[in-house]
Every structure is written in structure tokens, then in C-alpha cells.
Amino acid sequence: MQTLESLVLGRAVRGSDAPVQLHNPSTEEALADVRSGGIDFRAVVEYARATGGPALRAMSFAQRGALLKALSGAIHAEREALIELSIQNAGTPRGDAKFDIDGATGTLAYYGALGETLGDRRVLFDGEGVQLGRTARFWGQHVLVPRLGAAVHINAFNFPAWNMMEKAACALLAGVPVIEKPGTSTAMLAARIARIVHDSGILPAGAWQFIAGSVGDLIAHLDAQDSIAFTGSSRTAALLRGHPNVVRNNVRINLEADSLNAAILAPDVDSSSETYALFLSNVALDITQKSGQKCTAVRRILVPRERVGDVRADLVAALAKVKLGDPTLTETRMGPLASKAQFDEVRAGIARLAGVAEVACGGAERARDRGYFVAPTLLVARDANADVFHADEVFGPAACVLAYSGAADEAAALVARGGGGLVASAYSNAGDWVERIVLGLAPWHGRLWLGSDRMAEQSLPPGMVLPASIHGGPGRAGGGEELGGLRGLAFYQQRTALQGFKSQITAFGPVESSAVS
Numbered sequence: 301m302q303t304l305e306s307l308v309l310g311r312a313v314r315g316s317d318a319p320v321q322l323h324n325p326s327t328e329e330a331l332a333d334v335r336s337g338g339i340d341f342r343a344v345v346e347y348a349r350a351t352g353g354p355a356l357r358a359m360s361f362a363q364r365g366a367l368l369k370a371l372s373g374a375i376h377a378e379r380e381a382l383i384e385l386s387i388q389n390a391g392t393p394r395g396d397a398k399f400d401i402d403g404a405t406g407t408l409a410y411y412g413a414l415g416e417t418l419g420d421r422r423v424l425f426d427g428e429g430v431q432l433g434r435t436a437r438f439w440g441q442h443v444l445v446p447r448l449g450a451a452v453h454i455n456a457f458n459f460p461a462w463n464m465m466e467k468a469a470c471a472l473l474a475g476v477p478v479i480e481k482p483g484t485s486t487a488m489l490a491a492r493i494a495r496i497v498h499d500s501g502i503l504p505a506g507a508w509q510f511i512a513g514s515v516g517d518l519i520a521h522l523d524a525q526d527s528i529a530f531t532g533s534s535r536t537a538a539l540l541r542g543h544p545n546v547v548r549n550n551v552r553i554n555l556e557a558d559s560l561n562a563a564i565l566a567p568d569v570d571s572s573s574e575t576y577a578l579f580l581s582n583v584a585l586d587i588t589q590k591s592g593q594k595c596t597a598v599r600r601i602l603v604p605r606e607r608v609g610d611v612r613a614d615l616v617a618a619l620a621k622v623k624l625g626d627p628t629l630t631e632t633r634m635g636p637l638a639s640k641a642q643f644d645e646v647r648a649g650i651a652r653l654a655g656v657a658e659v660a661c662g663g664a665e666r667a668r669d670r671g672y673f674v675a676p677t678l679l680v681a682r683d684a685n686a687d688v689f690h691a692d693e694v695f696g697p698a699a700c701v702l703a704y705s706g707a708a709d710e711a712a713a714l715v716a717r718g719g720g721g722l723v724a725s726a727y728s729n730a731g732d733w734v735e736r737i738v739l740g741l742a743p744w745h746g747r748l749w750l751g752s753d754r755m756a757e758q759s760l761p762p763g764m765v766l767p768a769s770i771h772g773g774p775g776r777a778g779g780g781e782e783l784g785g786l787r788g789l790a791f792y793q794q795r796t797a798l799q800g801f802k803s804q805i806t807a808f809g810p811v812e813s814s815a816v817s
């Protein structure tokens with residue numbers, strides 16, 4: 301059986317601890333294993349700081365951008381083999397596999413192009429300069445420079461390709477070396493991509509290291525110039541944030557955690573409108589794409605009370621069209637959950653929700669004799685105020701319809717009970733309703749998606765994370781922020797206020813504010 305290897309200190313390393321098996325979630329067959337241990341993590345961090353960092357910082361943004369474009373091309377060249385690995389180890393139908401892998405190469409290409417537009421400079425200007433003295437000779441300007449440490453990236457199992465490369469793109473373009481640790485259950489795809497990056501020789505030595513298995517005592521070796529960007533559960537996020545060394549050294553940390561994303565249908569949306577069709581297709585897509593294992597997937601569907609019966613019937617009909625089954629077959633639209641742990645957790649979660657809701661379709665039962673299959677599940681809350689709907693993230697193909705009066709303020713208050721989210725989508729063509737919902741929801745979300753007749757034809761679904769817009773959210777969602785164009789680099793940079801003679805400062809070269817945003 302294949303043992304996944306770490307790529308550290310310029311070489312491949314197999315761990316020394318007992319193996320943890322990785323499975324094909326459609327067949328439950330063991331495919332590979334991962335062994336932790338046997339890695340000197342102090343040396344791994346030092347190697348990144350002393351070798352990868354200086355090499356990246358010596359390059360201009362344009363040069364680093366060219367590296368990202370080359371990485372995107374090298375990964376894309378193996379797209380078919382990567383899709384196959386995703387189908388095998390994550391149980392994703394081909395469309396879901398492409399969503400992850402093309403998301404990775406697309407984000408690398410996006411940041412590559414952004415780097416090229418920044419040209420030869422190595423320092424970014426943050427906003428406009430200001431006159432600080434009697435004349436413009438004494439000048440102030442905020443600048444952003446690369447931090448001198450390593451970027452430790454700890455990622456979730458659900459997007460092994462995209463999650464790894466969206467973080468890497470920002471760190472590398474900022475000039476900071478990466479130490480990547482993927483979620484173990486689906487690590488075969490991540491390990492293969494890590495190998496492509498390593499073997500391509502595109503990045504300078506020390507700029508890219510990959511850990512298969514546990515991070516051991518890595519966190520204990522980080523200092524104030526290092527950073528941790530984490531995606532995963534609130535539970536692990538809290539452990540990392542509270543790690544004594546993170547607290548002692550103020551290690552910079554960005555957390556992307558759980559989210560009870562909401563979709564809200566406004567009372568003005570007619571059932572014959574494009575907006576209503578968009579609402580139905582987006583909600584059905586979120587429940588079934590990646591078997592609902594998407595951090596941005598909708599979990600709460602707010603519907604005006606008198607429309608609940610119709611919406612329920614329409615969503616059940618839409619979900620019935622989704623073919624669940626063997627992800628190797630082209631007609632399959634939804635595969636299994638990614639692992640046995642996921643299967644057990646999601647079924648228990650659906651059972652908890654079913655205790656306070658009607659099951660309109662699907663349910664907690666095993667949907668096929670073999671493999672970790674759960675059917676698309678729609679529930680209708682008996683009481684939208686019950687805590688479980690606003691506190692319990694079931695990370696699978698399940699969502700609940702919650703009845704509300706139709707008032708934007710009431711919807712916003714209900715959604716806010718989720719304690720902070722990644723994205724909320726609101727469907728309305730009524731300007732005043734939209735204004736109220738935006739003001740009510742925005743403080744609780746990193747992103748709001750506004751569905752209406754005018755954008756229906758051109759829109760990309762709310763569950764899709766785009767590199768040009770920030771990803772993250774307050775509170776339960778972790779309080780972090782990733783992507784968002786050049787904003788995504790700021791986590792890896794130090795913002796410093798330069799004060800001095802204007803010509804000395806402006807010689808670093810301004811960046812047009814349009815490029816910074």
C-alpha cells in the first residue's frame with residue numbers, strides 16, 4: 301500500500317509512527333496510509349526561514365507572480381490524473397473534483413496575473429501618502445513588506461487542492477515560504493499536488509514544504525515573524541489559538557472555521573421569477589455539491605411563512621433530480637461523504653435536526669449498502685427559533701427550511717443567531733428590503749450575495765469562493781479573512797508607517813489604489 305510522504309528539508313520523508321489508513325469512501329477500501337513522526341519540526345521551520353524566505357524576498361512581485369503562473373500550469377498539466385485521485389480518495393464525482401482542482405489552478409493563475417501587474421517592486425504602498433510637516437518634505441506613507449518567518453498552513457479535508465493553493469498563492473506572492481499540512485482523510489490529492497510542486501523545481505529551495513500526518517510539535521517552534529493560517533473546525537481552531545506558544549509569541553493566526561450559512565427568500569420574489577429559479581437552483585446545488593461538505597454551503601433556508609409549503613415541494617423536486625451514487629460514473633452528480641468519521645458525524649447531526657424538524661426528503665439512514673452515502677436531506681423546522689438550527693453545523697448534504705414573517709429585520713436577527721458566518725445569500729428585487737437585510741447581515745458576515753432578476757443570468761453561485769472577494773467571517777466562522785485580491789497578502793506582510801523625506805519614500809514606487817483593491 302502507498303505511504304504518503306512528507307516533503308521537508310528538500311527531501312521526501314516517511315513518518316515513523318503507526319499508519320493511519322486512507323480510504324475510498326465509495327467502496328470503503330483502504331487506498332494508502334500516512335505515518336506521522338520522524339520529522340525535526342524545528343529544522344523544518346528554520347529551513348523555510350533561512351532558505352525559502354530570503355530567496356522569495358529577493359524577487360519582485362512580477363517574478364513571484366511568474367512562479368505562481370508556472371505552478372498553475374504544472375498542476376493543470378496533470379489535471380486528469382488529479383481528478384481520478386479526487387474521485388478515488390474523496391468520493392467526488394468528476395464535476396466536484398474539477399471544482400476543487402480548477403479552483404486551485406485558477407486561484408494560482410489569478411494571483412500570478414496580479415503579481416505581474418505589480419511589476420518590479422518589492423514593497424507595496426497601502427493607501428495614499430500624507431504630508432506630515434509644514435511642507436510636503438516631511439512625508440508619511442504606509443507600506444507593506446514581507447514578514448521574515450514561515451507560513452504554516454493547516455487545511456481541512458474537504459478541498460484538498462483549492463484550500464492548499466489559495467493559501468499558498470497569497471503567501472508566496474507576498475514573499476513568504478509555505479509549510480503545508482492537509483486534512484489527512486483526503487490527503488492523496490494534496491500529496492500528489494505537493495509532489496508536482498516539489499518536483500517541478502519552479503519554487504526556490506525552502507519555499508515549499510509539505511507534511512503528511514500530524515504537525516507534531518511544529519507550533520511550539522514558531523515565533524513572532526511566523527504565521528498560521530488554519531481552515532477546519534471551531535474545535536481545532538480554538539486549540540491552535542490557545543496554544544501557549546501562539547499566545548506567548550503573538551504568532552499571527554488566521555482562522556477559517558464553521559459557518560451556518562443562510563439563504564433568505566424575500567416576500568417580493570414571485571415564484572415565476574428568475575430570482576426564484578436562482579434561489580432554488582443555488583440551494584439545491586449547495587446541498588448536493590461536494591455532498592454538502594463545503595464551508596460555504598447553505599444550512600438555513602429562510603422562507604416567508606406562507607410560502608414554506610411551495611418552497612419545500614420545489615426543493616424536494618429539485619433534489620430528487622440529483623443522481624446519487626458511484627462517483628466514477630458520468631451520470632452521478634453526488635457521491636459519498638469523504639470518510640467514515642464524516643459519515644458518522646453527519647448522520648448523527650441529521651438525526652439531531654430531525655428531532656425538531658420534519659424530514660421532507662433524505663434522512664440519517666445509510667443510502668447505499670456500501671460506502672459512506674447519505675441522501676440529499678431537506679428538513680422543515682417546527683420552530684425556527686430552536687437553538688439547534690443556529691448552533692449545530694451538520695457538515696453534509698442537509699439544510700433546514702425556517703419560516704419567518706418576511707420582514708428583513710426579523711430574518712437578519714434569526715441569521716445572526718448563527719454567531720457569524722462566511723456567506724449569506726438574500727433573494728429580492730425590492731431595494732428597501734435589500735438595504736435592510738444588508739445592514740442587518742453585513743456585520744455578521746464576510747460576504748453577502750444578493751440575488752435578483754438583473755444579475756440572475758450572469759451570476760456565479762454564492763457557495764463559490766472567488767479570489768477577488770474576501771473569504772472568511774466573524775465569530776463562529778473564525779474571525780479570519782483570506783483572498784480578496786491583494787488584501788489576501790496582508791496577513792503575510794507587516795504594515796509599517798514610513799515617515800521621512802518625501803522623495804526617499806516615494807522612490808519605493810506607488811501602487812495605484814485600484815491595484816491594491
Ligand code: NAP
Binds near residue numbers: 485
Ligand atoms: P478539523 O478536524 O478541525 O481539521 C482541520 C485540520 O486541522 C486538519 O488538517 C487536521 O489534521 C488538523 N488538526 C486537527 N487537530 C489538530 C491539532 N491539534 N493541531 C494541529 N492541527 C490539527 O476539521 P475538518 O474535519 O478537516 O474540516 C471540517 C470543518 O472545517 C467543518 O467544520 C467546516 O465548517 C470547516 N471548514 C471551514 C472552512 C472555511 O473556509 N471557513 C473551509 C472548509 C472547512 P488531521 O486531518 O490530520 O486530523
